[in-house]
Amino acid sequence: MMTAISTYNYNKDKVNNGNRSKRQANDRRVERMMLRLAIVGVFFIVLFFGFMLMKGFAGGGEPAAPMAGEKVIVVGAGDTLWKIAGTVREEGDDLRRIVYNLKERNQLSSSMLKVGQTLIVPAD
Structure with a gap:
């Protein structure tokens, strides 16, 4: 009778750890991207309201008093x-x-x- 000895060693723990670390890296990448998008969004909101305030305070609605020659x-x-x-x-x-x-x-x-x-x- 012949016995086959396999040199192939399958270790589930190593495969699972590799997949887990890839998922964690992808999760961190997604979190960083979401944080960047949130920061850019807040920046544009602040910029928009800043321009709205500037427009609201610009021009008083009434012209200045007449100057000499007018x-x-x-x-x-x-x-x-x-x-x-x-x-x-x-x-x-x-x-x-x-x-x-x-x-x-x-x-x-x-x-x-x-x-x-x-x-x-x-x-x-």
């Missing part, structure tokens, strides 16, 4: 920015530039005017 006019019925710009325009001035300057100086978000509203005509 005129103050009161909007009448039927007045538009274009009509007002036409009355204050000097020879050779671009009407579009005057309308733009009126809107900027008076902090107007649209071209709509109300009767009785005061506008400051900037000095060039």
Whole structure:
């Protein structure tokens, strides 16, 4: 009778320990990635709210008091920015530039005017 002797030694503990350490390494990698994503998310949230605060405090809504050389006019019925710009325009001035300057100086978000509203005509 012949006896076969195998030199192959299968050790389950070594295989399981190897798999366990690979899983732990993958878990640590995932945890680090999640931490990085959380930090980036918090950074962008802080950045977003910072810009919102800056926008909220920028511009007071009311134009500054007229300076020397500027005129103050009161909007009448039927007045538009274009009509007002036409009355204050000097020879050779671009009407579009005057309308733009009126809107900027008076902090107007649209071209709509109300009767009785005061506008400051900037000095060039």
